[in-house]
Amino acid sequence: MDNTAIAGLVASGAMGEGESPPILPYMPELVFGTVIFLAFLWIIAKKVVPNLEKAYEERASAIEGGIAKAEKAQEEAEAALREYRAQLAEARDEAARIREEAKEQGAAIVADMRRQAQAESARITETAHRQIEAERHQAMVALRSEVGRLSTELASRIVGESLEDEARQRGIVDRFLADLEAGERQPTTVAGGPEGAERTDS
């Protein structure tokens, strides 16, 4: 291999003095390579990488913005849901309360009605009582005059004496009745006497 290397060196010797062993850098190549690479690095650092990083940043912020937006939307949806649930619970409470109230009110109404009905029935009963009383009273008054007339008639028939004269007749009957009521005179001649005494007692 040494032979070939030397032969190569010898053969290329004709080409020029620039030839050097491959392990030693050829100066023009070193300088040229450095300059070209630095120029390339400059372009990369000034133009290419900033553009790419800008795109990356925009992408990242776009994604972050999207996530933030989605999070916000979700939060809003949750808030709405919470609010809706709260409203629902409130409505349910309200309904229950109203139902309770209605029940209470119903009960109160029923009680009231019952009370009113009782009062009414009591009032009606009383009215009826009073009416009955009045009617009885009326009947008694009517009966009294009837009884008076009947008894005078009876008495006149029995006595045979005409007591047709009205004035006298009324006076006699009234005096008789007044005596009867006062209890001074015992009904001895008239049949209706004891009845009248009994009635005033009741």
Next chain:
Amino acid sequence: MSATMTAAGTLLPMAGEESHFPPTPADFWQPLFPMFSLGETTYYFTRPMALILISFIVLTVWLLVSTRRASVVPSKGQWFTERVYDFVRNDIARDMIGSRDFLRFTPLLFALFTFILLNNWFGIIPPFQNPTMARVAFPIALTLIVYVVYHWIGVQKHGLGGYFRFMIPPGLPSWLVPFIFLLELMTFFITRPLTLALRLFGNMFAGHMLLVVFIIGGWELLVHGGALSLVALPAWIMGAGLTVFEALIQFLQAYVFVLLAASYFGGALADEH
């Protein structure tokens, strides 16, 4: 060996060129035209320099066009550029340097990666077919830039005194300190950058030699081999396989170079030592 080569070369000059088999290191010396003379020596513009220039133009145009209107929703070109950039940015720079400082270094690492990768692939892309990095001057140029940055951020981070103090590991017997310091100095400033540059150079150089052996060798066998010309086909098949393999190596070397550069930056910026 050399006798046969020269014999073949003189007997059958292939269209005015001398034979390239077997390949020698001298094959990598491909001057195009003299640029200028300084005293006794003439400085040539070489073919690898032309390749560097071409790679510079190709990469610049590609990157500028694909990122000029970089937008949130990438175009196809921008998408592809972003894949490459993402790889360097996230898988190399952020991983090695850490999320705090890596953005400062992504331009350099991205430039290194694309530059080395394309120049390496020139080794198998017709009509270039010559890996630029097989000329040691270019890996050295790149390594110099990496090392200037490396030492610069190291001194910036730890101060000049702290930077050199950190070269002496704790728990060292005091009489050994000067020796170790010398050794560390050599390691930091000579052998470490040298291994970085020479790894890239050596891989490209040897890989190219290997391809040349199989492909030009196959040609030589076919033309001059007589009965051996039957072996030309397997040699070419081997050469084709090696070309694919070489493409992988070329990618890997670009990756390793940038990975190590990033790891040096990360090491220089690390808080504890």
Next chain:
Amino acid sequence: MSSSEPAGPEEHTPGRGAQTHLATDAIAYLLAGPFTFGGIGFGVDHLLGTWFVLPLGVLAGMALSIYLLWLRYGTP
């Protein structure tokens, strides 16, 4: 490219750079020892006209390199 990138609130993940170049460091160290001290030995030989300092230097350099590697990376 300013260093004031948004690294504030999110936590800082340290890079793995410091551990990663261990493998290449080893090669660099192993080369540096023999080269440095072999070179010194070569110089001493040249000055004194001796021959044995160069191999001694190479050996010492190797030993120092290995010792340094052990000290840096081998000890916990």
